[in-house]
Amino acid sequence: MKKRILKWVRRYYSNVVNSIAFYPALIALSFLVVSYLLLMFDFSDPGKNLKAKLLDFISLKDASTARTIASTIAGGILSLTVFSFSMVMLLLNQAASNMTNRVLGSLIGNRFQQVVLGFYIGTIVYALFLLSTIRDIDSGVYVPALSVYLLILLTIIDIFLFIYFLHYITESVKYETIIARIYIKTLDQLKSHCHLKSDAPSLLELPNAHTTFTARESGYFQGIEEEMLLTLCRRHNWIIRFHYPVGSFIVYGTPILTIYTSNPVTEDMEKQLDVALNFYRGEPIERNPYYGFKQLTEVAVKALSPGINDPGTAILSLHALIDLLTYRINHHPAQTITDEHGTERVILQEETIEELFEKSILPIWDYGNEDRLLRTTLQQMLLQMKPLAKTEKGKELIQAYFQKTEQL
Incomplete structure (x- = not known):
């Protein structure tokens, strides 16, 4: 029975690994874990001390501002993701129509486009999870400032990835x-x-x-x-x-x-x-x-x-x-x-x-x-x-x- 299961796993392993959703799912899960760990540090005593004393110049005091940043970024990256997926689907459709369906496997399994899409989805997951933790409180040190600034950094990276992704897809067609x-x-x-x-x-x-x-x-x-x-x-x-x-x-x-x-x-x-x-x-x-x-x-x-x-x-x-x-x-x-x-x-x-x-x-x-x-x-x-x-x-x-x- 175990060997039968092993054969079944071998049969579908290639399809799962080469799926266009495999790497994006792994990356999104990784972002979710990173957001949880960083939020734990944000609300821990070392994190509070870091924001209150050592890095006071980047401390974010206003919960509504943090919420606005997270919601704006989530909506913006979602638009980038939809546009990027549309470009990938256009590439696949053009290749299947004018070349052969057999080339779709190598195009779907392309690692770079999967990583880019995974980075987009991971940023959205990170922003939504962060958005759910922001609360209106009296003391600004309880606002997850470190997590918000990391989200801003991730957004900047997403923008540069999108610029290169446009060039990459243009060459790929x-x-x-x-x-x-x-x-x-x-x-x-x-x-x-x-x-x-x-x-x-x-x-x-x-x-x-x-x-x-x-x-x-x-x-x-x-x-x-x-x-x-x-x-x-x-x-x-x-x-x-x-x-x-x-x-x-x-x-x-x-x-x-x-x-x-x-x-x-x-x-x-x-x-x-x-x-x-x-x-x-x-x-x-x-x-x-x-x-x-x-x-x-x-x-x-x-x-x-x-x-x-x-x-x-x-x-x-x-x-x-x-x-x-x-x-x-x-x-x-x-x-x-x-x-x-x-x-x-x-x-x-x-x-x-x-x-x-x-x-x-x-x-x-x-x-x-x-x-x-x-x-x-x-x-x-x-x-x-x-x-x-x-x-x-x-x-x-x-x-x-x-x-x-x-x-x-």
Whole structure:
């Protein structure tokens, strides 16, 4: 039961963390805690002495003035928050309409805009909580002057954040900025995923005795929990070979992997194995760099559609794809996972460079082969790419695609 709960948490953790409301909620909660602690200090004996003696020049004597400041700031920052959220929604709507829905994940998960929105909401929470503590009393030292002045400081910071936020959103709506972000994130993950200089498939001789494991649910195969899977393999002396690469949609009941073992595989073992497999929706590049290839391809295809007709954006995506493919053609992923003794326990199914070319370049070519600008750009990119390939197989693949562009 605990492992089932753990799998459920893994499934929804990414959605929660990348939600546009996650960081704003955390920051707002932090501001609430800070306001409570500062108010406690404000009304404590050290706070009263500080306001009455050491910092008399900033002491706020009038409760109505403090209340007016807090209410004015709360209303003003609320307007800033609404305007900022509207700009974010406009950006998301424009990206979804003119590019692809798949890029929304990276835009929603942008940390800077979440921090800015969280700072706004936190300031509002702070102001409202402070407003509820201000009372009309005879002695001015009981007015939370320190908290009010901190609120003024936070408001000044909010104003400067808003000014920079305008510049940031203006840059973010540019297609080249969105494409560059996808490219950078994909390249970083690709370097981590494909670090071998040569292709190293498994040379392990697999035993004849085996058991087929079928998918327990329909969904997108998003990878494995490596340590959990290796523990199972060591404990039961298994060798596991996957049939599909990460990112594939698996229909319920489809054979997803083969367990090579001479011992019987019990239902309890299969349940433990199922917990080590991740199935959930979405295309997080952090989990699979090939999602970045797919997103860039979809951006290019959408830009070439008659409704958009923007070959310039398609060419930007094509440039990013060619650069990523150039790296991938010379670097290869590890296709096996070994235990601490060096024994191969898991054999993975990886996207080949031929499949990546077919999935990335051919859809763009099918849509844009009649566009002279795109055709010329693709030919130039392939000519630049060919001498960079370090294997004859790679050069032949590039040459085949170049010839395809000349046949039109």
